[in-house]
Structures are given as C-alpha cells and as structure tokens.
Amino acid sequence: MESKEPIVQIRDLSKSYRRGSQQIKVLEDISFEIAEGEFLALMGPSGSGKTTLLNLIAGIDKSDKGGIVVGGVQITSLSENELARWRALNVGFIFQFYNLIPVLTAIENVELPLLLTGLSKSERTEHAMAVLDLVGLSDRTEHYPGQLSGGQQQRVAIARAIVTDPVILVADEPTGDLDRVSAQEVLSMMENLNTQLGKTVIMVTHDPRAASTAHIVRTLEKGILT
Amino acid sequence: MIFALKLIFKNAFRHKTRTLLTISSVVIALVAFGLLRTVVSAWYAGVAASSATRLVTRNSISLTFPLPLAYKDKIKQVKGVTVVSWGSWFGGIYINEKNFFANFAVDPGSYLKLYPEYVITPEQKTAFLNDRRGAVAGIKLAQRFGWKTGDLVTLKGTIYPVDLDFVIRAIYKGRDKNTDESQFFFNWDYLNESIKKVSPGRADQAGFFIEGISDPLLAPSISAEIDSLFKNSLAETITETEKSFQLSFISMTEALLMVIQLVSFVIIAIIMAVAANTMSMTVRERIGEYAVLKTLGFGSFRIAGLIAGESMVIVMTGCALGIALTYPAAHAFRDQLGDYFPVFNVDGRLFIFYAAASALVGLVAAIFPAWRAIRTPIAEGLRRIG
Ligand SMILES: Nc1ncnc2c1ncn2[C@@H]1O[C@H](COP(=O)(O)OP(=O)(O)O)[C@@H](O)[C@H]1O
Numbered sequence: 088m089e090s091k092e093p094i095v096q097i098r099d100l101s102k103s104y105r106r107g108s109q110q111i112k113v114l115e116d117i118s119f120e121i122a123e124g125e126f127l128a129l130m131g132p133s134g135s136g137k138t139t140l141l142n143l144i145a146g147i148d149k150s151d152k153g154g155i156v157v158g159g160v161q162i163t164s165l166s167e168n169e170l171a172r173w174r175a176l177n178v179g180f181i182f183q184f185y186n187l188i189p190v191l192t193a194i195e196n197v198e199l200p201l202l203l204t205g206l207s208k209s210e211r212t213e214h215a216m217a218v219l220d221l222v223g224l225s226d227r228t229e230h231y232p233g234q235l236s237g238g239q240q241q242r243v244a245i246a247r248a249i250v251t252d253p254v255i256l257v258a259d260e261p262t263g264d265l266d267r268v269s270a271q272e273v274l275s276m277m278e279n280l281n282t283q284l285g286k287t288v289i290m291v292t293h294d295p296r297a298a299s300t301a302h303i304v305r306t307l308e309k310g311i312l313t
Numbered sequence: 314m315i316f317a318l319k320l321i322f323k324n325a326f327r328h329k330t331r332t333l334l335t336i337s338s339v340v341i342a343l344v345a346f347g348l349l350r351t352v353v354s355a356w357y358a359g360v361a362a363s364s365a366t367r368l369v370t371r372n373s374i375s376l377t378f379p380l381p382l383a384y385k386d387k388i389k390q391v392k393g394v395t396v397v398s399w400g401s402w403f404g405g406i407y408i409n410e411k412n413f414f415a416n417f418a419v420d421p422g423s424y425l426k427l428y429p430e431y432v433i434t435p436e437q438k439t440a441f442l443n444d445r446r447g448a449v450a451g452i453k454l455a456q457r458f459g460w461k462t463g464d465l466v467t468l469k470g471t472i473y474p475v476d477l478d479f480v481i482r483a484i485y486k487g488r489d490k491n492t493d494e495s496q497f498f499f500n501w502d503y504l505n506e507s508i509k510k511v512s513p514g515r516a517d518q519a520g521f522f523i524e525g526i527s528d529p530l531l532a533p534s535i536s537a538e539i540d541s542l543f544k545n546s547l548a549e550t551i552t553e554t555e556k557s558f559q560l561s562f563i564s565m566t567e568a569l570l571m572v573i574q575l576v577s578f579v580i581i582a583i584i585m586a587v588a589a590n591t592m593s594m595t596v597r598e599r600i601g602e603y604a605v606l607k608t609l610g611f612g613s614f615r616i617a618g619l620i621a622g623e624s625m626v627i628v629m630t631g632c633a634l635g636i637a638l639t640y641p642a643a644h645a646f647r648d649q650l651g652d653y654f655p656v657f658n659v660d661g662r663l664f665i666f667y668a669a670a671s672a673l674v675g676l677v678a679a680i681f682p683a684w685r686a687i688r689t690p691i692a693e694g695l696r697r698i699g
Pocket residue numbers: 104105106111113131132133134135136137138139140693
C-alpha cells in the first residue's frame with residue numbers, strides 16, 4: 088500500500104466564507120493524503136467544516152487557496168465545465184437526505200448519471216438493474232422514493248453513486264437520518280464496496296459507531312485536522 | 314432525450330394545482346386576446362367588404378342632413394358614373410329597441426344593381442321589385458327573427474313620424490365571407506309617400522346617393538366633379554369612396570379600438586408575468602434538486618433545458634387548449650352580441666400568433682429561473698435540503 092500513489096493529495100488548503108463584512112475561516116492550511124482503497128471517516132463537531140472539506144475533495148466547491156489532486160488530476164485548476172465532467176466520471180455521492188429525484192422511480196434515479204455517458208438505453212437499464220441488485224432492491228425498481236423507507240432510499244442513492252464505477256465515493260453523514268438497523272445496513276454496504284470492489288470511501292459522520300466501520304478516523308476541529 | 318422529456322413532463326405536473334392554474338390563465342388570456350382581435354376585425358369588416366367602384370355622396374354638414382332628390386339627375390350626367398342610387402336611413406324599431414338592426418329605404422332597382430354581393434333568387438327579386446311594400450332581409454337577420462318570405466313586419470319610425478308595414482319579399486345571402494347578412498332594406502318610394510302625408514316638408518329628400526363608377530382610378534376626379542356641381546347651393550355635398558365613408562364611421566370609435574388593441578397586448582404581458590412567477594416559484598423550491606443534478610455532472614445547458622422545457626410544456630399546453638376553445642368562445646360571443654357585429658369571423662392566422670406569443674412567453678418565463686438555478690453554487694444549493 089505504501090508504494091502506491093495516494094488517490095487524494097491535499098496541500099495547504101484554505102477556505103473561508105464571507106458573511107456580510109465578516110470573513111469566517113472554515114479551513115486553514117490543511118494538508119493530508121488518502122491512500123487508494125482507503126475507508127476514511129471524517130469526524131468533528133457541527134460547524135467544524137467537514138462538509139466543506141468533503142465538497143472540496145469532490146469538486147463541488149471552490150477553495151480560496153491550496154491544491155487538491157484526485158486520481159492524478161489537479162482538480163483545483165479545472166474550469167466549471169471540466170469539473171462537472173470530471174465529477175460525472177470519478178465521484179460517487181451519498182448524502183444525508185438521500186437526495187433522490189422524487190418524480191423518478193428507483194431505477195430512473197439510478198439511471199440518471201448514466202445519461203451523461205454514451206450508453207444506450209438498454210445498456211443503461213442493464214447497469215442500473217445490476218447495481219440495484221447489488222444493494223438488494225431488485226424488487227423495488229419501479230417504486231418512487233416516496234414509496235420507499237429511508238434505508239431503502241439510501242440504498243438507491245448508493246446504487247446511483249456506484250453505477251458509473253467512480254474512483255472515489257464521498258458520503259456526507261449517510262446514516263444521519265436513519266434508524267439503527269437501516270444505518271447498520273448502509274454501513275455494511277459501504278464496507279463491502281470498500282473491501283470487495285476496492286472503492287476509496289470518504290465519509291463524514293459524527294456517529295462513533297459509523298466511524299468505527301472506517302479504517303482511519305480523522306477529526307476536524309476549528310478548521311484544523313488532527 | 315426521451316428520459317429528459319419524461320422528467321420535464323413529470324416536473325411540469327408535479328404541483329398539479331399550480332400548473333393547472335397557470336395553464337388556465339394562459340388559456341383565458343389567449344381566448345380573451347383572440348376575441349378582442351376578432352372584435353377589432355369585425356369592426357373593420359364593413360371597410361373590408363366595401364367596393365372600390367362605389368362612391369357615396371352625403372350632405373357636407375353631416376350625414377343626418379338630407380339632400381334634394383333632384384340631385385340624382387345632375388349626378389347621372391357626370392362622366393364615368395354608370396348607376397346612381399339613393400337611400401335614407403330609416404332607423405325603425407322592430408317591436409322593441411333591443412331588436413336593433415340596420416334598416417333603410419333605397420331605390421330598389423338601382424340599389425340591387427350596385428350591390429351584386431347581395432345574392433337573391435330571380436323570383437324573389439321580381440317579387441320585391443313588384444311590391445311597393447316589399448322588403449329584403451339578410452339571411453342572418455331572417456334567422457334571428459324566424460322570418461320567411463310572405464311574412465308581415467312592422468317597423469316603428471324614430472327619425473320619421475311614420476310606422477311602416479312591410480312584406481318580406483326576398484331574403485339575400487352574402488356572396489363573400491365578409492358580406493353583412495343582417496341588413497334590411499325596402500322601397501324608398503313607400504317611405505317618401507308615407508312622409509308626404511304627415512310632414513310634406515320632409516318629402517323628396519334623400520339621405521345619401523350611391524354612385525357606381527366605371528373605373529376605381531377615376532374615383533377622386535368623379536368625386537370632385539360631383540361636389541363641384543352643388544358648390545354654393547343650399548345643400549353642399551361630400552363625395553367619397555365607400556371605403557372612406559365606412560372609415561369615417563369607424564374613426565369615431567378609433568380611440569376605443571386603440572384601447573382594445575392595447576389591452577390585447579397587455580394580456581400577453583400578463584401571462585408572461587404569470588408564467589415567470591410560476592417558474593420562479595418552482596425553481597426556488599427545487600434549487601436543491603438542481604444542485605444534486607449538477608453534482609452528478611449535469612451542465613448548465615442541460616439544467617437550462619430542463620427548466621425551459623418545463624416552462625414550454627406548461628405554456629404550450631395552455632396554447633393548445635386556447636386554440637381549441639377560441640372557436641366555441643367566439644360562437645358564444647356571436648350568439649350574445651352578434652347583432653352589433655354582423656360579421657364576426659375568427660381569423661385562422663390568429664393561431665399563428667398564439668403559438669408565437671406562447672413560445673416567447675415560455676422562453677422568457679424560463680430565463681431568470683434558469684439563470685438562477687445555474688448560478689447558485691452547488692454547495693449552497695445542497696444546504697437547502699433537509
Ligand atoms: N455558503 C456559506 N456561507 C456562509 N457560511 C457558510 C457557508 N457554508 C458553510 N458555512 C459555514 O462554514 C462552517 C462550516 O460548515 P460545514 O462545512 O457545513 O460544517 P460541518 O459539515 O462540519 O457541520 C459553518 O460555520 C457554516 O456556517
């Protein structure tokens with residue numbers, strides 16, 4: 088593992104938000120690396136900048152200063168359009184509130200990221216069916232999000248995140264809105280993705296049980312990583 | 314593409330009440346617009362139907378002042394004039410004032426010669442010409458009151474102190490689409506003799522003369538020549554083409570027509586505002602969803618397409634229903650107010666305007682919301698969820 092190039096390299100990363108005339112420093116000169124195939128949990132109190140850091144790594148936010156290299160690509164120097172294309176191919180997202188499109192069925196939600204690839208309709212359906220099967224929902228493909236439990240919705244979201252076979256999976260409090268049983272299901276699913284499919288997983292959480300699933304736990308406090 | 318369309322349609326009908334209200338306002342606005350435009354063209358229908366080979370001579374003071382009947386012989390002498398007819402506005406009332414329609418006395422033979430667009434069968438024409446108390450009604454007017462040939466009709470005089478009894482001898486049909494089929498005319502001699510009995514001073518006076526001319530290009534010179542015949546007489550004349558004669562009626566209401574035209578365009582502006590408001594509300598509610606789509610890699614172009622597509626679906630549905638409902642609405646309108654608008658036809662070209670205006674409205678309504686969805690940073694959009 089030591090011989091491998093890290094999948095994520097962060098150098099002197101800083102980010103602040105402006106609120107009126109006030110400048111709020113959220114991240115201050117953060118540097119760290121994540122090895123390929125790692126399962127990392129990012130902990131810390133509310134408002135410590137976990138989401139901000141995760142968004143920066145996933146290419147959905149812009150840093151003020153510093154560099155981020157993911158899978159050999161310096162994403163901090165990509166244009167907005169290049170970044171969008173890069174995300175579509177390289178990053179799978181799992182959110183706290185699932186963020187499925189309510190008017191689309193489970194299989195349509197999973198199909199969504201594939202619309203940006205050159206796949207045909209039948210190939211898209213085939214891929215979507217395969218990942219829904221993987222998360223144990225092959226009997227719920229035509230259900231709308233509103234007809235599924237929270238745990239099932241999060242499993243659809245996991246299927247959507249992995250359908251494009253991304254390099255990294257980012258999850259922002261994926262169990263934050265789930266009961267214990269569903270949370271456990273989701274966590275073991277993410278563990279399987281890491282161990283069996285070799286996906287690099289970066290998970291923000293403040294649930295210690297969730298963090299214990301990860302191999303490495305880093306804590307963010309007052310903009311500083313420990 | 315099919316997937317995108319499915320998403321657009323599902324999104325458009327997500328908030329059923331809001332979407333249906335928006336569609337309804339588009340439909341109501343377009344139908345109102347269509348009716349107003351049809352009213353305007355109905356107003357001008359008399360002008361459109363007027364002939365370039367007919368001149369009208371009236372008293373220079375105003376239409377309400379008559380001219381001596383003897384003028385007809387002088388007018389006949391003018392070179393280029395082929396036929397001279399004359400008439401008087403009778404303004405009679407049938408049973409009560411609500412049954413308004415145009416009715417006037419004309420010189421039968423010359424009048425029918427000048428108006429070939431009033432189509433009458435030869436038998437009915439002969440019957441009319443041979444009956445001093447005969448009258449001719451347009452088919453629409455006859456249908457309105459259920460008249461048949463042979464029926465007796467009495468008109469109470471308003472301008473003249475006489476009530477006249479008529480026998481319907483002929484019912485005419487319009488030769489052209491814009492021919493007025495709700496006129497009523499009768500023998501001028503009958504009116505004149507009746508007046509002679511009660512107020513002899515008002516007899517032998519015509520309200521107007523109508524001249525048929527050989528060449529429309531001669532209209533200005535013939536008009537000038539006719540008017541010069543009566544210069545410095547007790548009753549000077551104004552002669553003009555039938556078209557400008559009709560327009561002089563309309564110009565009295567020109568200001569009103571301008572207002573109607575203006576209102577019809579204000580209506581389009583209003584549906585633009587309604588549609589834009591719907592789309593802004595929709596996009597504001599879904600800003601998180603657009604952030605999710607952007608996270609997945611959907612670019613500005615696709616996001617804008619989804620929003621513009623949704624706006625188009627809503628407005629164009631309204632447009633289609635508007636087209637479908639304009640004819641029934643125009644029919645209902647004609648049933649209620651057709652007496653005032655003898656010619657009330659919906660112009661098919663109106664629907665090209667509907668489609669163009671709707672497409673514009675759909676597009677404009679989507680611009681600001683789409684711009685907003687595109688410009689909202691993803692991280693900020695995602696924070697709106699939960
Ligand atoms: N768009 C923004 N504008 C202003 N302040 C923000 C914005 N996003 C986040 N912040 C602030 O940045 C800090 C870190 O937020 P976040 O990364 O969401 O923390 P965490 O995920 O650890 O709870 C918080 O104080 C938050 O209020």
